[in-house]
Amino acid sequence: MDQTVQYQDPDYLIIEDNEVTKPDNDSDSDFGSGSNTQVAIPNYWQSGSFRKNSKLMVHRIEEGTNDYVNVKRSFVNGMRNFEKHVEFVGIHRKSYEWSVIDEARVDTFRVFAAAVASRNGGDPNIKYGWYGGSREEIREILCHGFRRFENRSSSYGHGVYFSPANNPMASARSSMADSDGLMHILLCRLILGKSEAIPFGSRIDQPTSTEFNSGVDDISSPTKYIIWEPYMNTLVLPVFIVTFKSDSSKTGDQQSIRMKRKPHLRFDVLMKHLANYISSSNMALINRQREAFYKNKISRHAFIRSLRMIAGDEVLRPIMKMFYGPQ
Known part of the structure; x- marks a missing residue:
């Protein structure tokens, strides 16, 4: 298979709601x-x-x-x-x-x-x-x-x-x-x-x-x-x-079935909100982790864990709730 290609601008990295709201562990669910x-x-x-x-x-x-x-x-x-x-x-x-x-x-x-x-x-x-x-x-x-x-x-x-x-x-x-x-x-x-x-x-x-x-x-x-x-x-x-x-498909439906698409929280939008709550040094640290992810030096899971550790779930979760709504 091809080597991994980055197909989005770093600012367009999407942060999913359940990546922050779910309990942290060392592996993604199946x-x-x-x-x-x-x-x-x-x-x-x-x-x-x-x-x-x-x-x-x-x-x-x-x-x-x-x-x-x-x-x-x-x-x-x-x-x-x-x-x-x-x-x-x-x-x-x-x-x-x-x-x-x-x-x-x-x-x-x-x-x-x-x-x-x-x-x-x-x-x-x-x-x-x-x-x-x-x-x-x-x-x-x-x-x-x-x-x-x-x-x-x-x-x-x-x-x-x-x-x-x-x-x-x-x-x-x-x-x-x-x-x-x-x-x-x-x-x-x-x-x-x-x-x-x-x-x-x-x-x-x-x-x-x-x-x-x-x-x-x-x-x-x-x-x-x-x-x-x-x-x-x-x-x-x-x-x-x-x-x-x-699960968005309907058995027997001959019309085009479009995959469900949830609202997206872009990384640059998240960072604008985080600037109101965390220090500039921590903001810089998150950006360094983001760059490491985009250079394939760390996995997405490792990047999200770093983001949660640096910003703190008590800061991230209200932002997610504001953007995605209550779950």
């Missing part, structure tokens, strides 16, 4: 612990249009394998701070030995990776990116490739938008619950090459010059990888399908 029901892994990825002459287009990834551990970790860690009631169900992997067309897709991806690398100092800049959609949309992508879907945003030009490996939530919001109440998200390999910043409201559908291969919403901390429409089936290779269940 992901998806809000549900005790074991959800069955769907078998429709391995039947019907996904089976041909006993060959499967999609294979289930077993628990404990490297792929399972790495993909689940990326998904779970990326969802933990945004949606507390998501149940991880399972992972399938796309097989590219299913047909001659699929084998050609892999060959094309390799050819383009080599071509992009030759123009970028030997580095094709391949990353993993998430893409959310309905079960039928994902089925079509796996079978036939990407196309322009009319219900998709084009705020940064005409292309396919992916979120970085550590930010699945941005793509999960585009997922739709199927008839079983399950939601699906693709993890794809992307040839980014040299990316250019695309301004909000842009209407372009290809790089602004031959120097660039892809777009991002922000060069230093992207939340969107943009693969332009002419290249969406040459610079993208779907690899994994992650299936999950959200």
Whole structure:
């Protein structure tokens, strides 16, 4: 998996209410612990249009394998701070030995990776990116490739938008619950090459010059990888399908299910409030801890613990209550 990328400005670090109001301990609670029901892994990825002459287009990834551990970790860690009631169900992997067309897709991806690398100092800049959609949309992508879907945003030009490996939530919001109440998200390999910043409201559908291969919403901390429409089936290779269940989904509802999003308390807003209660030296100490977190020197859990120790729960909790309301 890709190295962790910081996709938000440090001032936009979100402090969740329960990170301060819950009892402090050395480990986070298990992901998806809000549900005790074991959800069955769907078998429709391995039947019907996904089976041909006993060959499967999609294979289930077993628990404990490297792929399972790495993909689940990326998904779970990326969802933990945004949606507390998501149940991880399972992972399938796309097989590219299913047909001659699929084998050609892999060959094309390799050819383009080599071509992009030759123009970028030997580095094709391949990353993993998430893409959310309905079960039928994902089925079509796996079978036939990407196309322009009319219900998709084009705020940064005409292309396919992916979120970085550590930010699945941005793509999960585009997922739709199927008839079983399950939601699906693709993890794809992307040839980014040299990316250019695309301004909000842009209407372009290809790089602004031959120097660039892809777009991002922000060069230093992207939340969107943009693969332009002419290249969406040459610079993208779907690899994994992650299936999950959200308590915001409704079984049998065919309309788009949006993930519940709680109010967000940004770090810079919190610091403005804290300035009224703690000393400037303690404010500086918190800022140093924040910088250490953004440089991956400490974990988020360690940063939150430091914040609570320095500011004190007696100061933090009233601020949280004022912003989030009584729980």
